[in-house]
Amino acid sequence: MDEFSKPQRQSPVAIAFILLKYGRRIFRLIAPLLIIFFVQRSGQRSADYFLLYFAGAIAVYQLILSLLEYFRFYYHIQGDDLVIQRGVWRKKRISIPFDRIQGVNFEQNILHRYLKAVEFHVDTAGSVNSEVSLDALSVGKAEKLRDFILKNKKAEVLEEETSQDQVQEKERVIFSVDIPTLLRIGLTANHVQTMGIILGFLWGIYTYAEEIFRFDPNDIVNVYEQFVGYSLIIFSTWLIASVLLSLVRTVFQYYNLKFWEYEAGFKWVAGLLTRQEQSAPYEKVQYIRWRTNPLRRIIGLFSLRLFVAGSARSRSFSDLPGSTLEHVSAIQKLLYPKEWLHFEEKNQISKKVIGRRLLYFGIVPALMAGALLYFQYQWWALLVLLWIPLSYLLARRYQARWAYWINDDMIKTFSGVIASKEVLLPIYKVQAVTFSQTPYQLRKGLVNLNLSTAAGQLRIPYLEKDRAEKLRDDILYRVEREQKAWM
Amino acid sequence: MEFENKEMEISQLPKVADLEFKGLHKDFLQVSILSVIVQWIIILAIIITGLSFWGLLFNLKVFLASLGGWLLFMGISLILRWLGFRHKAYALRERDIHYKTGLLWRSETSIPFHRIQHAEVSQGLIERVFKLSRLKVFTAGGESSDLVVPGLEPDHANSLKDYILNKSALEKVEEAEVELFEESHDPVLDEIYNDKLETEGTEEIQSQPDDSIGEEEQNG
Known part of the structure; x- marks a missing residue:
C-alpha cells in the first residue's frame, strides 16, 4: 500500500497526547522536589533555590525530549513488516513481521474523540517491551493501517488453507449491549464488593482525616453513635452509594459494547469516554470463561472472557458482560467447530476439601478475630464464632458445586460458592501438566492439578490421586497426539 | 512418526506414575547445601547490619539470641534441603x-x-x-x-x-528484530535515554478494573 510505504510521522495531534503524557510524568518527577522545597521554606530555613532550579531544568529537558520524540518517530510498512524508527539520542529501528502481530487495538479517550484520532496498539507474541503503540493516528488512517496489516497477515494463512474466492468480508455482531441491558448489568453487579471498596475508602479518610483536615472524626461518630436508628440510615446510604457506583462504573466501561466476529476471529469495542477495542484471532484464544452471579442468573446474563495468548495487555481485557447462554454457545461453536462439545460423566473433587476450607476460612479466622475482639467487647465477641457453622455450609457448597467434565477434545469446569464460573478448554491448548500437593494432601492422597496454557492456568483442586493420574495420562496423550498448533 | 488414531481405553494409556524417575547427581546435594549456606550468610550480614543500625550489636543478649535464631533456622533449612534431595x-x-x-x-x-x-x-x-x-x-x-x-x-x-x-517439532517463532543504530557517542546521554525508555515501558501498562461479578468464591 503506497500510503504507508514511506516513513512518516504520526498525526500532528499526537503532540497533544505527548504533552499530556509529559505533564503526567513531569508532575510525578517534580512533585516530590517541590514538596521538599516548600516544606523547607515553611521550616524557616533559607530557601534552597537550587532544588527549584534543578526541578525546572529537568522539566525543560524532558519537554524538549518529548517534543523531539514526536519529530523523530516514524512508521511505515516495508514488505510484510511494520517498521518503527524512533529515538532521540539513540536511533532505534523496530520491525515487526505481520505474522508476529497478534492483534491491533484502538483506544480512544475523550481528547482522542474530539480530535478524531485513536491510540494505535500492536500486540505481538512476546514480552511487553516488544509491543508498539502510536500515540495518535487519525481514525481513517488507523483503520486503513489495521485492515492492511490484518489482511496481509490473513492472506498468508489463507494461501495454505483455503482458496481465494472464500475470502469475503464477514462481519457479524454476536452480541451488543443496549442501554436497558447496561442498566441491568450495573444493578446486578457485585455490590458487596463495591461496598467493600467504599468502606476501605472511608476508612482511609477516617484514618488520615485528623492529619489532613485537622479535625477529629470521632466527634461526628460520637454524635451518631447515640442514635441506633442512624445506623440503618448509614447502612442504606452505603448500599445506595454502592449501587450507584457500580452503575456508573458499568456505564463508563461498557457503554455501547459490541462483540462481533470477523473473518479470522472476534473483535469487541466498548466504553463511554475511553473507547476500547480489541481483536482476538480464533487460534489465539486458549480458553473461554463465563461467569454469573445469582441476580444475573435470574435475568440470564453472563460475563464472558476470552483468554488470548500473547501479550499481558491482551490478557488483561475482555471480561465482557451482557451475553446470554445462547451467545456463549454460539461463540463456542465458532471457536471449536470440529471439537466435540458434549460431555457425559460429571466428576467431582474430594469431600476432604470441606474440612480444609472450614479450617482455613472458618475456624482459624474466627478464633483470631474472636480473640482480638474479646478485649474490646468481652463475651459479645463470641458472636464471631457463628462464622464457623456458616463457613462450614459455604465449604460444603464449594465442594458440592465444583465439577469437571472431560471428553476427547475438551475440558470443562464449573465452580463457585455464590457466583458461578465455567471454563471451557480444548485439551490440545495445554502446555504443561503440574501436580502439586500440600503436606495434608500428601497424607490423604490428594492432588491439585494445574493445566498451564499460553494465556493462564486452569486448576482443579483436591482430586483423589488415582483420578488425577488418569486425568494427567489422558491429557498428555491427547496433547501429544494432536498435530494442530496451539496458536 | 505417525500416530495411529484409534481410540484408546484410558486404562491402556502409558502411565506417568509407573515411570522410573532418575535422581540427580550426588554432588548436587553439596551444591544445594552450599547455596543454602551462602543464602544464610547473606541473611546474617543483613541481621548484623540491622543490629548495628539499632545499636544492639554489642548487646550480648540480643546478639546471642539473633545468632541462635539464625543457627536454628539455617539448621532447619539445611535439614530440609538434605532430606529433600532424594525427592528431586x-x-x-x-x-x-x-x-x-x-x-x-x-x-x-x-x-x-x-x-x-x-x-x-x-x-x-x-x-x-x-x-x-x-x-x-x-x-x-x-x-x-x-x-x-x-x-x-x-x-x-x-x-x-x-x-x-x-x-520438539515446533517451528521457530521469529523474534522481532531490534536493530540499534549508534548515533550519539555520549555514554552519559545514552544512559539517560535508556533509563527513560525503561520508565516509559512500564508507564503505559494500566490494569483494567475487573468486571464486578461475584468474587465471593475464596481461593484455596
Whole structure:
C-alpha cells in the first residue's frame, strides 16, 4: 500500500497526547522536589533555590525530549513488516513481521474523540517491551493501517488453507449491549464488593482525616453513635452509594459494547469516554470463561472472557458482560467447530476439601478475630464464632458445586460458592501438566492439578490421586497426539 | 512418526506414575547445601547490619539470641534441603519430560516436547565448581509451567537438550528484530535515554478494573 510505504510521522495531534503524557510524568518527577522545597521554606530555613532550579531544568529537558520524540518517530510498512524508527539520542529501528502481530487495538479517550484520532496498539507474541503503540493516528488512517496489516497477515494463512474466492468480508455482531441491558448489568453487579471498596475508602479518610483536615472524626461518630436508628440510615446510604457506583462504573466501561466476529476471529469495542477495542484471532484464544452471579442468573446474563495468548495487555481485557447462554454457545461453536462439545460423566473433587476450607476460612479466622475482639467487647465477641457453622455450609457448597467434565477434545469446569464460573478448554491448548500437593494432601492422597496454557492456568483442586493420574495420562496423550498448533 | 488414531481405553494409556524417575547427581546435594549456606550468610550480614543500625550489636543478649535464631533456622533449612534431595528426580519418555521436587510441598511437572519453545543448559557459580549443569525448559505457559532439572553432568545436560530440541517439532517463532543504530557517542546521554525508555515501558501498562461479578468464591 503506497500510503504507508514511506516513513512518516504520526498525526500532528499526537503532540497533544505527548504533552499530556509529559505533564503526567513531569508532575510525578517534580512533585516530590517541590514538596521538599516548600516544606523547607515553611521550616524557616533559607530557601534552597537550587532544588527549584534543578526541578525546572529537568522539566525543560524532558519537554524538549518529548517534543523531539514526536519529530523523530516514524512508521511505515516495508514488505510484510511494520517498521518503527524512533529515538532521540539513540536511533532505534523496530520491525515487526505481520505474522508476529497478534492483534491491533484502538483506544480512544475523550481528547482522542474530539480530535478524531485513536491510540494505535500492536500486540505481538512476546514480552511487553516488544509491543508498539502510536500515540495518535487519525481514525481513517488507523483503520486503513489495521485492515492492511490484518489482511496481509490473513492472506498468508489463507494461501495454505483455503482458496481465494472464500475470502469475503464477514462481519457479524454476536452480541451488543443496549442501554436497558447496561442498566441491568450495573444493578446486578457485585455490590458487596463495591461496598467493600467504599468502606476501605472511608476508612482511609477516617484514618488520615485528623492529619489532613485537622479535625477529629470521632466527634461526628460520637454524635451518631447515640442514635441506633442512624445506623440503618448509614447502612442504606452505603448500599445506595454502592449501587450507584457500580452503575456508573458499568456505564463508563461498557457503554455501547459490541462483540462481533470477523473473518479470522472476534473483535469487541466498548466504553463511554475511553473507547476500547480489541481483536482476538480464533487460534489465539486458549480458553473461554463465563461467569454469573445469582441476580444475573435470574435475568440470564453472563460475563464472558476470552483468554488470548500473547501479550499481558491482551490478557488483561475482555471480561465482557451482557451475553446470554445462547451467545456463549454460539461463540463456542465458532471457536471449536470440529471439537466435540458434549460431555457425559460429571466428576467431582474430594469431600476432604470441606474440612480444609472450614479450617482455613472458618475456624482459624474466627478464633483470631474472636480473640482480638474479646478485649474490646468481652463475651459479645463470641458472636464471631457463628462464622464457623456458616463457613462450614459455604465449604460444603464449594465442594458440592465444583465439577469437571472431560471428553476427547475438551475440558470443562464449573465452580463457585455464590457466583458461578465455567471454563471451557480444548485439551490440545495445554502446555504443561503440574501436580502439586500440600503436606495434608500428601497424607490423604490428594492432588491439585494445574493445566498451564499460553494465556493462564486452569486448576482443579483436591482430586483423589488415582483420578488425577488418569486425568494427567489422558491429557498428555491427547496433547501429544494432536498435530494442530496451539496458536 | 505417525500416530495411529484409534481410540484408546484410558486404562491402556502409558502411565506417568509407573515411570522410573532418575535422581540427580550426588554432588548436587553439596551444591544445594552450599547455596543454602551462602543464602544464610547473606541473611546474617543483613541481621548484623540491622543490629548495628539499632545499636544492639554489642548487646550480648540480643546478639546471642539473633545468632541462635539464625543457627536454628539455617539448621532447619539445611535439614530440609538434605532430606529433600532424594525427592528431586526427572524422567523422559518418547514424547515428554517430567520433573518432581519437594519434601513437604510436592510438585510434579510434565511437559510434552512439542510444547517446548526453548531449552537451555546453564551453570551457576557453585555448580561450576562441582562441574554440574542445569537444564531449563521453557513453554509458552509462563513461569508456572517452566521446568528446571539441576544437578546434571554438563555432557548429559547438553545431550538431553539436543534430544528435546530435536523432538520438539515446533517451528521457530521469529523474534522481532531490534536493530540499534549508534548515533550519539555520549555514554552519559545514552544512559539517560535508556533509563527513560525503561520508565516509559512500564508507564503505559494500566490494569483494567475487573468486571464486578461475584468474587465471593475464596481461593484455596
